[in-house]
Amino acid sequence: MKLRLLFLLFITSCTGYNEEPSQHERIATAINDSYNSGGYVPLVSDIDPGLEIKDAYDIQKYFVKTILKNDKIAGYKTGLASKKAQSNYLVDSPISGVLFQSGVNADNSVININAYFTMLVETELGYKIAERITVPIKSADELDKKISYILPVIELPDVRFAENKNSKLKDVVAANICSSRFIMGEEFDFKEFGSENMDINLKLNDKKINSVSISDSMEYQKELLVWLINKQLENGWEIKPGQLLITGAMEKINIGKVGYYEADYGPLGKVRFKVK
Numbered sequence: 001m002k003l004r005l006l007f008l009l010f011i012t013s014c015t016g017y018n019e020e021p022s023q024h025e026r027i028a029t030a031i032n033d034s035y036n037s038g039g040y041v042p043l044v045s046d047i048d049p050g051l052e053i054k055d056a057y058d059i060q061k062y063f064v065k066t067i068l069k070n071d072k073i074a075g076y077k078t079g080l081a082s083k084k085a086q087s088n089y090l091v092d093s094p095i096s097g098v099l100f101q102s103g104v105n106a107d108n109s110v111i112n113i114n115a116y117f118t119m120l121v122e123t124e125l126g127y128k129i130a131e132r133i134t135v136p137i138k139s140a141d142e143l144d145k146k147i148s149y150i151l152p153v154i155e156l157p158d159v160r161f162a163e164n165k166n167s168k169l170k171d172v173v174a175a176n177i178c179s180s181r182f183i184m185g186e187e188f189d190f191k192e193f194g195s196e197n198m199d200i201n202l203k204l205n206d207k208k209i210n211s212v213s214i215s216d217s218m219e220y221q222k223e224l225l226v227w228l229i230n231k232q233l234e235n236g237w238e239i240k241p242g243q244l245l246i247t248g249a250m251e252k253i254n255i256g257k258v259g260y261y262e263a264d265y266g267p268l269g270k271v272r273f274k275v276k
Contacts, residue, residue: 023048024055028062031175040117040162044174053095056173057235064098064176072101074244075129076232077155078224079177080169081248089169094224096231097177099244105183110274111156111256116180118159119256119275122249123200123210123263126153126184127225133239136230140222143190147225150193152185152200152265153246154273156256182246185271198266200250205259212251221247 021029027044034041044051044059051059079095080086086093105111113119130148137146158180161167172178202210214221224247229239256275263271 024058025062027174028059028066031059031063032066034160041160041171041175043161043163043167043171045168045171051170053170053173056170059174060097060176061235063174067100073098073237074101074104075099075126075246076228076237076239076243077177077179077246078228078248079172081224081250085249091169094227094231094248095169095173095177096228096235097173097179098237099179099182099246103179103181105181105273107183107185107270108272108274109183110276111181113256113258113275116156116158116256118164120155120157120159120178120249121202121254121256121261122155122157123202123212123251123265124153124155124246124249125214125221126151127190127245127247128187129239129241129243129245130190131241133229133233136233137226140219140226143222143225146229147190147245148241149187150190150268151187152263152268152271153244154183154261154263154271155246155249156181156183182244183271183273184244185265186269188268193267198268200266201264202254203262203264204254204257206262209254210252214250224248 027047030042044056077097077099079097080089080091081094127147128149128151130146133146137143157178159178160175161171197213199213200211201208225245228245228247232239258275260274261272265271
């Protein structure tokens, strides 16, 4: 009898029998189901107002793992990169999410706006990981060994909340910061680039719609990199060679429209794409 009970307990542990999914898993499943059905993403703050940011990251991880059954991690992203964006949400640090291989697009890509609920167009800087990172980085001085390339990146998140004005920070985090497609430009040696001044100009149909100078903010870019690497390690993700890190929107975030886009990153070249 005792042996039979032990055998049943063993079978139960192997099959997951009688194991109820946690609340976080159920919410993650609901978010994933909304993507699969083409519906709006539910607000976790409506499902359970008592959830905190740490809960949102836990939900995000379950949600991402469901996607990874048919996809791969391409890298990681920062949200609320600027101090102004953080102050709007009454927080003092960025947020993080996961980029997928299915979202990778090259220069001169054509993007279908009908595949989006609400497309955002963000000018960002990207960085390629040089070596596997398993322990937190203590300072920006370590980045010369950890980062191989710097490159221009246009991120095109998809905001899928029915009532975006009612969404809270934990809703954004749980939904993996609305991660979708991103377009990568040419890669340049990270160590050689250093802290070179750079003006970034974004045009839609030859009309300038965004302009930013980062002549004095490369040091902040490095701070964001350190934060993102350490945050994703804390979240339980692996940092592998070749993965992409993007450090968040620079200045204005534009709503995507049909037309021809050109982002001029000065010494880093241009990124062009069409939205139809």
